[in-house]
Amino acid sequence: MNIVLFGPPGCGKGTQAKRLQANTGLVQLSTGDMLRAAIASGSEIGNRVKDIMAEGKLVDDETVIAMLSERIDAPDCDKGFILDGFPRTLAQAEALDALLKGKELEINAVVEMTVNDEALIERISGRYSCGNCGAGYHDTFKKPETEGVCDECGGKDFDRRADDNADSVRIRLDAYRNQSAPLLPYYRERGKLIAVNGMAEMDEVEKEIKAVIKTA
Numbered sequence: 562m563n564i565v566l567f568g569p570p571g572c573g574k575g576t577q578a579k580r581l582q583a584n585t586g587l588v589q590l591s592t593g594d595m596l597r598a599a600i601a602s603g604s605e606i607g608n609r610v611k612d613i614m615a616e617g618k619l620v621d622d623e624t625v626i627a628m629l630s631e632r633i634d635a636p637d638c639d640k641g642f643i644l645d646g647f648p649r650t651l652a653q654a655e656a657l658d659a660l661l662k663g664k665e666l667e668i669n670a671v672v673e674m675t676v677n678d679e680a681l682i683e684r685i686s687g688r689y690s691c692g693n694c695g696a697g698y699h700d701t702f703k704k705p706e707t708e709g710v711c712d713e714c715g716g717k718d719f720d721r722r723a724d725d726n727a728d729s730v731r732i733r734l735d736a737y738r739n740q741s742a743p744l745l746p747y748y749r750e751r752g753k754l755i756a757v758n759g760m761a762e763m764d765e766v767e768k769e770i771k772a773v774i775k776t777a
């Protein structure tokens with residue numbers, strides 16, 4: 562069983578991929594983790610990735626596919642994998658299908674975590690955390706019991722990520738929509754696309770995804 566988890570930045574995709582890995586035996590393959598692992602392995606592709614990144618360039622599709630090919634062949638991927646963050650473009654989806662076909666594998670399901678943009682913007686842009694212990698808070702959904710004091714450690718300094726503001730989130734969402742627009746029909750036409758409500762509680766989303774995986 563090989564699945565692609567699909568959803569905008571901030572929808573909780575990475576968290577869901579980790580949960581699925583923990584209780585389905587499928588291996589989470591995130592592009593960032595794979596790039597770091599490839600570099601650390603010192604393999605031929607790893608060295609190529611290292612050179613590209615050292616020059617400050619984006620790793621090209623061909624290299625990512627070569628890396629993915631190597632990764633999928635590893636024994637821990639026997640049961641299958643969960644792709645998180647790849648493919649992002651139609652060209653990548655086509656290259657991925659060609660790669661898998663050569664291994665007599667396929668993507669069995671593409672799970673799209675759908676979100677309400679305005680609600681997601683509110684969720685992300687209100688986030689902040691304790692500067693001392695890292696406990697997470699939210700302007701609307703999770704305020705500290707005493708204003709300005711961390712529940713966990715009593716700290717009074719809080720951090721807010723510079724890009725966790727409404728404008729930045731809107732830009733990230735727009736970029737996601739533009740990129741994914743041609744990608745979703747590609748999988749829909751092939752009968753692979755299944756939508757789950759990404760705005761539900763984490764446990765609920767997890768349950769929905771597992772149900773999807775069972776029937777795919």
Ligand SMILES: [Zn+2]
Nearest residue numbers: 691694711714
């Ligand atoms: Zn704290």
